[in-house]
Amino acid sequence: MTGTSDTNKPxxxxxxxxxxxxxxxxxxxxxxxxxxxxxxxxxxxxxPERISTQPSTVAAPAATPCTACVGARSxxxxxxxxxxxxLGRDFDFYLEHFxxxxxxxxxxxxxxxxxxREMDIQxxxxxxxxxxxxxxxxxxxxxxVAVSVDHRTGVIVWCVTGPLRPRQHxxxxxxxxxxxxxEGLVSETRAELKxxxxxxxxxxxxxxxxxxxxxxxxxxxTATGFQVRVEGLWxx
Numbered sequence: 093m094t095g096t097s098d099t100n101k102p103x104x105x106x107x108x109x110x111x112x113x114x115x116x117x118x119x120x121x122x123x124x125x126x127x128x129x130x131x132x133x134x135x136x137x138x139x140p141e142r143i144s145t146q147p148s149t150v151a152a153p154a155a156t157p158c159t160a161c162v163g164a165r166s167x168x169x170x171x172x173x174x175x176x177x178x179l180g181r182d183f184d185f186y187l188e189h190f191x192x193x194x195x196x197x198x199x200x201x202x203x204x205x206x207x208x209r210e211m212d213i214q215x216x217x218x219x220x221x222x223x224x225x226x227x228x229x230x231x232x233x234x235x236x237v238a239v240s241v242d243h244r245t246g247v248i249v250w251c252v253t254g255p256l257r258p259r260q261h262x263x264x265x266x267x268x269x270x271x272x273x274x275e276g277l278v279s280e281t282r283a284e285l286k287x288x289x290x291x292x293x294x295x296x297x298x299x300x301x302x303x304x305x306x307x308x309x310x311x312x313x314t315a316t317g318f319q320v321r322v323e324g325l326w327x328x
Contacts, residue, residue: 106137110299114256116195173280178301181328183292185281187274187320194237195251196295199273199323202266205246211264213241218258219250221266229327230271232299235263247272252297271325274306279317287311293322302327 103125105118113134115121124131132138175183189196202208203224213219215238222233235258240249248266257263274295283291285308292303306322313319 103132103138105135108137108301109297110137110301111195111254111297112136112299114254114259116254116297173282175282177294177303181292181303183294183303184283185278185285185291185293187293187295187322188277188279188317189251189297190275190277193239193251195253196297197239197249197275198234198236198252198271199247199249199275200266200269200271201245201247203268203270207266208241208246208248209243211266213238213243213248213264215239215241218261218263219248219266220258220263221269223271224268225270230300249275273321273323273325274304275310275319275321277314277317278320281318285311285318285320290324291322 105122107118109117113121113131113136115124121131121135173186175185177183187196200221200223202221207213217238218235219238220233220235223230233255234252235255236250236252237257238248238250242248276295278285278293285291287308287310290305290307292305294301294303298304304322305326305328307324308320308322310321311318
């Protein structure tokens with residue numbers, strides 16, 4: 093996807109849809125560049141020195157083809173799908189978020205579960221926190237909106253979004269938390285999915301484009317792919 097900078101020269105965005113700029117996709121950001129060229133500075137994948145030295149366009153990694161609408165099928169049927177993360181490690185499938193959700197659905201619990209009740213976390217509130225240690229160890233602070241809250245156990249289900257939402261609407265800080273599982277859709281896979289098996293996968297909206305690992309403990313075939321839940325998460 094291409095936008096226009098303040099010099100009216102086309103700028104090629106990376107197409108990673110990482111959300112670090114505050115927009116869900118590179119296409120959404122590109123649509124705003126002509127009116128707000130300063131937004132380009134938000135893209136962490138385009139270093140300022142690269143922008144200033146390129147005469148017309150900025151070289152960028154090729155976008156991973158979107159597979160949300162093509163239905164579940166084997167990766168061998170679609171040679172364009174690249175099952176490698178940004179560090180060159182292989183994985184089995186991309187995990188997409190549900191179309192009705194603003195982002196990936198993550199099941200979490202604060203390191204102090206009492207915080208859910210003490211902070212009076214409510215559905216619809218914007219939260220931030222970081223998954224620590226064996227639960228994932230992700231170095232990036234996550235931001236999201238709560239979609240389910242259990243004040244008795246402290247368990248929260250939230251949809252992870254970009255950092256623009258807490259900047260605009262305020263937030264409650266959970267601190268460190270444990271990532272218990274992900275729920276989402278699989279529309280492309282290079283491996284047969286079976287309950288009880290552990291898989292490497294990459295959340296489509298992962299800012300780092302890193303592979304994760306999880307145990308598949310729920311599997312439901314739908315018209316557009318497989319609805320899954322993976323638990324026992326780690327990165328790498």
